[in-house]
Amino acid sequence: MNPKILIAGGSIGGLTTAVLLRDLGYDVQVYERASAALQERGTGIVVLPITERYFTENQRGDDGRVSLELADWTYLDHSGAVISAQADHFRFSGWSTVYRALHEAFDPDRYHLDSEMVGFDQRADGVTLHLGDGRSVDGDLLICADGLSSTARSILLPGVEPTYAGYVAWRAITPEQDLSAATLGALRDAMLYQVLDHSHILVYAIPSPSGSITPGERTVNSVWYRNYPDDGHFADLMTGIDGERRSGTMPPGMIRPEFVDEMRQSASETLAPPIREVVLACHEPLIQAIFDLEVPRMVFGRVCILGDAAFGLRPHVAAGQAKACADAWALHDALIEVDHDLDAALAVWEPRQLQLGRSAVANTRMMGHRSQVAGSMVAGDPAWKFGLWEPGN
Numbered sequence: 001m002n003p004k005i006l007i008a009g010g011s012i013g014g015l016t017t018a019v020l021l022r023d024l025g026y027d028v029q030v031y032e033r034a035s036a037a038l039q040e041r042g043t044g045i046v047v048l049p050i051t052e053r054y055f056t057e058n059q060r061g062d063d064g065r066v067s068l069e070l071a072d073w074t075y076l077d078h079s080g081a082v083i084s085a086q087a088d089h090f091r092f093s094g095w096s097t098v099y100r101a102l103h104e105a106f107d108p109d110r111y112h113l114d115s116e117m118v119g120f121d122q123r124a125d126g127v128t129l130h131l132g133d134g135r136s137v138d139g140d141l142l143i144c145a146d147g148l149s150s151t152a153r154s155i156l157l158p159g160v161e162p163t164y165a166g167y168v169a170w171r172a173i174t175p176e177q178d179l180s181a182a183t184l185g186a187l188r189d190a191m192l193y194q195v196l197d198h199s200h201i202l203v204y205a206i207p208s209p210s211g212s213i214t215p216g217e218r219t220v221n222s223v224w225y226r227n228y229p230d231d232g233h234f235a236d237l238m239t240g241i242d243g244e245r246r247s248g249t250m251p252p253g254m255i256r257p258e259f260v261d262e263m264r265q266s267a268s269e270t271l272a273p274p275i276r277e278v279v280l281a282c283h284e285p286l287i288q289a290i291f292d293l294e295v296p297r298m299v300f301g302r303v304c305i306l307g308d309a310a311f312g313l314r315p316h317v318a319a320g321q322a323k324a325c326a327d328a329w330a331l332h333d334a335l336i337e338v339d340h341d342l343d344a345a346l347a348v349w350e351p352r353q354l355q356l357g358r359s360a361v362a363n364t365r366m367m368g369h370r371s372q373v374a375g376s377m378v379a380g381d382p383a384w385k386f387g388l389w390e391p392g393n
């Protein structure tokens, strides 16, 4: 009988693990807390090769890709003049585009919505997963890909929590149809960066919601890192128009108008013209609070944690998704390496992924410090690059 793998959390980490282990012949079931398919994170992401590896190796679509490529990494000054332009190829997409493609690649009858993990019991050779509606499911291995606020982590490692980094990313998306010809020209093949006082912003095109990558029809994504000290300012910012205090993401339409007005005022005064136009064209931005998280262990008998549940990376190297996918691929490779002995595979997998997670957290913390605290980020720095293992990779 094929080992039964239970996965709690059906986002990028959980779904990548699900398709990979399903393809190895395991009996995989995914339990996702949300009651509807996840389409909420309507923002852009940088796609590193490991994030798309499942599609490129399985030739989904024409070339397997779920992203578009931009060829230039351009820094502007306040007037919009180019300070530095480097030829550098990176790929970009929407979070929902990647999620949708993975969701389609998995089996709908094995993806269970409205299924919140609330606990589990372990035996030497298996685990029982408990769900919020009273159901229990037995399996040989439970993989918890339940994100930064992981239930599994709070059970397994009480007290190991994400730490607020002192700043947030204001994120906005805008259809290219809403932008001027001059701004479309600046964004055609380039990702635009601007270094500000203890802050920075980047802007890039992603496929439109319908998947178009034709310039003029795409969507443009902006990410603006701004400091909000943890002395009441941050809590205030993260308390929405409905009075609810959010911890990680403040959804579009929920940010209090005084904060949106202040952000827009600052955009008008400080941003380069094409970047400013993108930011001001979006009337319902969202806020992503920036955290660090690192765990001392990822394997606990027949339960393991991966992706954001284990290591939360600041987004400067654009590798949160890549890290979740790398954890999934490493587990896939470890299972093959030890001829599908689950315990041996976990023993091989854990030290490698702990090392990767620790080095990625340290690197992104250092980058965030340079930009937001020390103010030593330099426009055109060739080492400021996306990458999980190293800049560019």
Ligand SMILES: Cc1cc2nc3c(=O)[nH]c(=O)nc-3n(C[C@H](O)[C@H](O)[C@H](O)COP(=O)(O)OP(=O)(O)OC[C@H]3O[C@@H](n4cnc5c(N)ncnc54)[C@H](O)[C@@H]3O)c2cc1C
Pocket (backbone or CB within 6 Å): 008, 009, 010, 011, 012, 013, 014, 031, 032, 033, 034, 038, 041, 043, 044, 045, 046, 095, 115, 116, 117, 118, 145, 146, 147, 148, 149, 150, 151, 152, 171, 249, 288, 306, 307, 308, 309, 315, 318, 319, 320, 321, 322, 323, 324
């Ligand atoms: C706005 C935004 C923009 C981002 N941009 C980038 C980017 O450009 N590049 C990049 O690499 N990364 C980016 N990230 C980070 C990236 O989305 C995450 O790193 C990535 O999705 C990690 O995947 P994950 O599966 O580990 O966790 P998550 O995506 O957080 O998924 C966790 C899943 O578990 C579910 N869940 C939670 N608790 C339970 C439970 N108890 N039971 C069952 N299910 C549960 C949640 O509903 C969710 O679906 C961004 C994140 C955000 C919020």
